Structures are given as C-alpha cells and as structure tokens.
Amino acid sequence: MSDNRKLTTASGIPYYHHEDTQSVGPRGPLLLQDFILHEKMAHFNRERIPERIVHAKGSGAYGTFTVTNDITRYSRAKVFSEVGKQTGIFHRMSTVGGEKGSADSERDPRGFALKFYTEDGNWDLVGNNTPIFFIKDPKKFSDFIHTQKRDPYTNLKSATMVWDFFGLNPESLHQVMFLMSDRGTPYGFRHMHGYGSHTYSMVNSNNERVYVKFHFKTQQGIRNLNGEQADQLRTDPDYAQRDLLTAIDNGNFPRWTMNIQVMTVEQSKAHPFNPFDLTKTWSQKDYPLIEVGTIELNENPQNYFAEVEQAAFAPAHVVDGIGYSPDKMLQGRILSYPDAQRYRLGGNYEQIPVNRCPFMVSNYQRDGQMRVDGNGGKGPNYFPNSFDDIKPDASYIAPPEILDSNIADWYDRNGEGENDHYTQPGIFFREVLGDEDKKHLISNIVGAMSGIDGPKRDLIVNRQLCHFFRADIQLGMAIAQGLGINLADVMPQERHA
Template sequence: MINNRRFPPNSRGFQPNPPRRQQPMRQRQQSLPENHTASRPEPGEMLTAGNGAPIYDTANSETIGQDGPVLLQDVQLIEKLAHFNRERIPERVVHAKGAGAFGYFQPYESMAPYTCAAFLQDPSRRTKILVRFSTVIGSTGSADTARDPRGFAVKFYTSEGNYDVVGLNLPVFFIRDAMKFPDFIHSQKPSPRTNLPDPERAWDFFSLSPESLHSITWLYSDRGIVKDYRKMDGFGVNTFIWVNAQGKRCYVKYHFLCGEDMDVIDRKEGVRLAGLDPDIATRSLYQSLSEGKPLKYEFCVQLMDPKEADSLPFDPLDDTKLWPKDRFPLKKVGVLVLNQMPENYFAQIEQAAFAPGNLVPGIEFSADKMLQGRSFAYLDAQRYRLGVNFQQLPVNRPAVPVHNDQQDGSMAYFYSSSSINYKPNSLAGNLPLESPSPCTPGMHYAGAVTRSPISKTDDFCQPKERYECMSEDEKNRMADAIGYELAQCNKEIQTRQLDLFEQVSPDMAHRVRHQIMLFETKQRG
C-alpha cells in the first residue's frame, strides 16, 4: 500500500534567527490515492494552463490579425508544444515494450525458518505488488510475438521497503558474467550501420560463446514465442541469499508458475500474429483484467545450503545453469494475484522502475556475477531514464516513509522543513536514526583480486539434458527456427555453431544442418 500521510505546511514563515535546536527532519509529499493516480477533472471544471490560468481556446494560435504571423507571446501555444516535445522519456535499453498490472502477494505459510523478510512471515497478510511483462530486445513498437526472452518483473511494496525481482520467462541466461552483458545486447540489437535486425551478428556472438547454448535450447523452444502472459512462467534466474533471524543463510532461486498449458507457436505463426495483431499479449492481459479474470502465479523457491555448492558438478551461482529439482525440490511459498489494470500506462507502467538492487532485510546478494553487476546497472539505468529522484514517483514510492539526507536534483517531489541534512549532527538529535546493525555477520569472502572465469563451466551437459527431454515435434520446431536464422549467416559462423550443437547432441546438429540446407536452397531458387 502506498503511504498517503499528509504533512502540514510550514506556518512559521521566514525566521532570520531560528532556534539553535532543530526539529527532526520531516518530508512533505503529495497526497495520492493508493492506486497512484491523480484526481480526474469533474464535469464543468475549467481547462487551465500549467500555472492554473484559464484557457479559452485550444484550437487557434494567437496571431497579428486573422491571417498574420503567430506571436512569441502566445505562451499557451509554446507550453502546449514544449510539453508535447517532452512527453516521452528515454526508452529502456532492454525491456522497452511492456505491459503490467497490480495485485497482491499472499504467502501460504511463514518462511521464518529461511528468511526474516517481513512480507514472507504472515499467511494472513497481503502485500501489494506490481508485475511488468516485457520483451527484451525489441523496441516499444515491436511485436509481442517476436522470438525474444520475456521479462517478468515483480515489485513487492513491503512494510520494510520495496523489493524487486527482475526475472525472465526463461530459467537461465545467455552469459554468466555482467561484464559481457553490453556485448550480448549489442549483438542482438539492430546493426549500428543499417539499424536493421541482423541474425549474423547474433549468431556470431552465440557461436563464440558456448555458455549461451543452454539458453538457446530454451529461447528456440516452444517457450520462445508468447501470445498470452497468463500462460507464461516467470523465473528469478539469479541466485539470492535468504537469511533468517538466527543468521542462518541459504541460497534461493525463484519460480513464478502460471499453472496453465503454454500455447505452441512456431516461427511462421509468430510472424503471422506479428502482422495480424502485434500487441496480442498486451491486449489479452488487459482484456482478461477488464472482464474480471485475475492472473495467478504460484511463487515457489528452490533452497540450497551454501555448503552443498562444492559437491555439485556445476556452479550454483552460474546463471546459465539449472538446479536439479530432484535434489532441490520446489517449495511453495505463496500466490501472486494480478487483478487491477493500470489507470494510466505512462505513469504506472512506463515509469515503473525495477532494480535487483532493491532489497529488504532478510534477503541478500549472492556472489552471482550477473546479479552483482545488475545491482548497479539497473539502478543507474533508472537514474538516467527517469532522473535521480525516480523512487519518488508514485508508482515507485515505497509503502513506508523514506528518511535520508539526499536532497534536490531533477524532479524532486519531497523537501524537508529542517536545515539539517547531514550526519552526525547535534542540532537535530542526530536524526534520522540509523538502523541497528544486523545481529549476525555477513558472508565471508577471501582471495586475491582477479579477473577470471568460474572454475566449473560445463557448457554442454545441461543443454544436452534439455534437448533430450523435448518431443520430436518441438525438436523439429527448434531446428526450423534456428536453421532459418543460421541460413542468413556466413559459412564460418554456421560451422562454429554447428560444432557446438554437435557437442550438445549430434541429432540436434543434424536437424539444424538439414534446415539450413533447405532454406539456402529456397534462397537460391
């Protein structure tokens, strides 16, 4: 729930000689309803300019005579055009096209044995949430049915601050170190020379990055194209740490399971839908909500004692790997229910800012190299995209009061009536107070500073297991989708990628090779 407390205005006026003792810092804030929207004009209310002055004519500019030039003094025209020019904010570098909805999370039982996070303790307590679905690579005008990973981001408005899980509809990722993330995204985006999609650039990167093989078997499977978010699972991908009140820690991975059968959409159907209804997933989401049909996802976790990591044949902090469910079974945590459409897309979805760096007590970072990089990158991206005060926007505002000594900056909504904005201080009683230190020490790490890959990579075992569990039809659809793109690449890239597929499964390499030959024959014909 959003904090709506009103703070009274300062009625004391200017004080040339204020008392030496200052009052504790208080923030003033706009009063907004819980659904984050400003009030709508009532019938008969007068149209005004930004300064509140009435507007009498919205269709005609001020001119010298009926046919004369427009005057610079027409501030109504200038304000209207200037604001229009600034209506859009920078597009997200990734996850640009999205849709979202509000709802709630409710745990099935207390997770106190594993974490002291407040929102995971009481089965009778609901926590407000916002979920944003998105495509990763495409721009805001791209089609919902492009073959692309989907974002599955959840913002929990908890009693201890906002907690964000920024995940995907695939359980693994293409790289394991954030150092390679800009390179990966550059390779998937349109060519900087032509601004056209170029499969050769994407597969050049893949063929030189064996760690991407596992994600390829997911992206080019039946999960790679989505037309209904109701039928799409979500995964946290990163590994976090849960810590309980006694200081015991465990590794944790998140799963948000829809419980419905997926739609099977092959490459050709995806292209057809992209032309027929490029917004089909967004439309389906809002239609369901408008008809009173909520979306539900079961929140499950896999838990691991950090001491078990060394005994595994893979690194559990590697985002290109799955944890076997027979050894680390899914534990049901609670349910996510989406039942409220946004009332304004720009204010509540486009300006929504998610970041893995938004943690709450009881949840910590692991040494997952992707997570470590994302903890900075996402917050920094939001500062660039929305401004340094993005967390003051209604949709990003925590459900609890915020007290700190940060001040000013672009679009600052809050200000303090105190003259004390530093610590330590004696003039304000050293307020705001610092939180007590955790009762238990954090994770212990030791070693030389180095730039090196993880010790256990094994890029082929899990892709092989994934491929072998597919049906014959899904294998054929995968080969068709991959072969279609590889046929547009040069022979060197084809050879490198087929060699990698050969190490995953000779059958996989054979099927893809056959499809490449078919497409190349069609191109020559």
C-alpha cells in the same frame, strides 16, 4: 588507420580483460575497483533516450502477493512472516530486445519484474520467463544486447551479428535452446512461467544463510506459439498487452504460484558446477520446489506512461531477510540497473508514485531534478545531527559473509570445470522437449541461421553447429541437414552426447 588497433577505454587506456570481471576467487563477489565494468555499463545505460535500452515494450498491473506456506525457517523477511499475509505488488512483463513498436510475438525472452511494497521497503525481483540467461559475466552484457539490436551500418536486425556472438560465446547455448524452442514465443504474458533467474540468498532470524532461486508457475497453464503462429500474430503487434489488460478488466485475474529452490552454503561449495552461474539451472530432483505463495494481478494502471513506462526495477533493492549471492551477473546488475533508472527517469525516480515506498522513508538525500516530496523541509541534511530522531536500527544488521578466496583476478585460470556449456542444453533437448517440440526447435534454428550472410557466413554457421553437436549429436545432424551442410565439415573431434 592501422588494422591492429588496441582495445582501450574511452580515455584511451589500453586494457585486456574486456569480457571477465575482476572477482575475489573464481566464484567470489566482484570488485568495485574494476572500472572497465562500470565504464561499459554506465555508457551502455546512456545509449538511448528516453526508451528503455532493454525491455522497452511491456505491460504492467497491480496486484497482491499472498503467503501460502511458512518459509520463516529460511527467511526473516517480513513479507513472508505468516501464512495468509498479503503484500501489494506491481508487476511488469516485457519483451527484451525489441523497440517499443515491436511485435509481442517476437522470438525473444520475456522480462518478469516484480515490485513488492513491503513494510521494510520495496523489494524488486527482476527476472525473465527463463531460468537462465545468455551470458554469465556482466562485462559481456552490452556487447550481447548490441547484437540483438540493429546493425550500425544497415540499421537492420542482423542474424549474422546474433549468431556470430552466440558462436563465440558457447555459454549462451543453453539459453539459445530455450529461445529457439516454442518457449521463445509464449502466448501472451498470462500463460508463461517466470523466474528470478539469479541466485539470491535468504537469512533467517538466527542469521543462518541459504541460497535460493525463485520460480513463478502460471496458474493459467502454459501456452506457446509455434513459429508460424508467432509470424501470423505480428499483424497484431500488441495482442499480449491487450490480452492482459482485457483479462484484468473482465475480472479474470491472472495468478502465479511462487516457489523457491533452496541450497545450503555447504551444498554450494560441494556442487559439481558453479551454482551461481546464470547459464545453468539447479536440478529440481536435488533441490525440489518449495511453495511460498501466490501472486494475483487484479488492477490495471490508470495511465500507462505514469505507471508502466515510469516503473523502475533494480535487483539491488532487497529487504532484510533477502540478500545477494556471488552470482556475477546479479552483482553487475546491482550497479547497472539503478544507474539506468537514474539516467532515464532522474535521480529522484523512487519518488514517482509507482516506485514510491508506501511506508515511512527517512534519509538525507536532498535536491536533484524533479524533487517532489518537500525535499526534507527545514530539517538537517546531514547525519549525525542534534536535531532529529532518525537513528539506524540495529535489528537490521546484516550477518557477515565468509568469502571463499582472498585472491582477486578476472577469471579462473584453471576453471575448465566451470565451462561445461553442453551438458544442460543436451538434457534440455533429450529429456525436456517432446518430439513435436524438438521438430519446432530444429525448424526455428534452421530458419534463424539461414539469415546469416556475408563473407564470414561459413565460419559462423560451422562454429555454431559444432556447439549443437557437442550438446547432442542428433540435434547437430538435424540442423546441419536442414541448412544443407556437409556433415563431414562440421563434426567435432570431441562429442558430448
């Protein structure tokens, strides 16, 4: 077989744009016609049964969201309609890359997914315990997750795969820094912050739109494990699940404060970098946190499989007053998350009690596997019809959005300004981490990169070191020395301290 094989679709059609999704302008929404994205994600969603491909191991609980501050000037969503209002929630927290039997102390991001049972339908806010992610285009998602799973030859976890991908995708550096710090090994689920991660939008009663990011600050206080402590806790692989379950059973209900950052549409256009880039944060100095409310977990599920394993979240599920943004990763997940749930749980997964909207649901969806709600009885299964009184409500008409371009392309051909992958990781290292945290970060990176092996080892190690140098010279030097690397071999030509 020739080594010069062309990249093709499953049907054998050669194509070029494997990592960039066609969009309306460099910051615009993605196009449905880019079927490569759909093929990649649809196939990826079907690679494992019945375990979740990502976020396989997790814990969940019921609780309440209580509004503590008026934000109706930003959003007309009924969930925020008045101070003191309470809404039922289901919250699932998880590791990301490991299988169901993996240890809770693995170095891994933690999923942070919330389902709000609002009178306007279920709102799913799906994020992580970090405000950023490894990639900014959804076409890369399946490739990224493959590197976090098992090598197809050895069936073992592979540091070589992991760091090869990171080095070839410098946009991952910001999240890699978070992951390799002690934030990558939180002490259970109760002592970590949560984030919506993506940029969303809010619309108020005057149809005025703003962009927002969601932050959830733990009221239990931050606790992380260092590398040695995390390794020791692998002997108790379910400690985080036990900790959450026991705390709630004992009446020690964990709480988080919900905050938002707000950016106007005009500010987003003038922002120095793409504000919809999931690998970057918004400065809290420029866009301070605004308190919204409190979430409290106060009821454990009665059956883990029925309520936690079958819980299904999708960022596509937003309610009136909350909307999407041109965040490319969000746009990709609008498609892939519901597709994953339909594959894993069936086309009627939203009838499973934990996913069911507790208020009126009226539509013309019928049949399919595991239909359990009467299937519409003898009523009509089409619209419009002359027999029922179900009508669209004009008060829910969404305001139009103005697109910033009418040019459809796969990437910004002149977008060097979009590709600053080093400034924010450098700030994280110099200004956010304390001296002890920096030592742990360097130690964790050295330990992880020491596992790189094979004939491409030097190439992969040196490539990644160049990224660390560009983020911060002292960071790069410390890691290189820890790996026993000659600094003259890896010092980059251009340094971005």
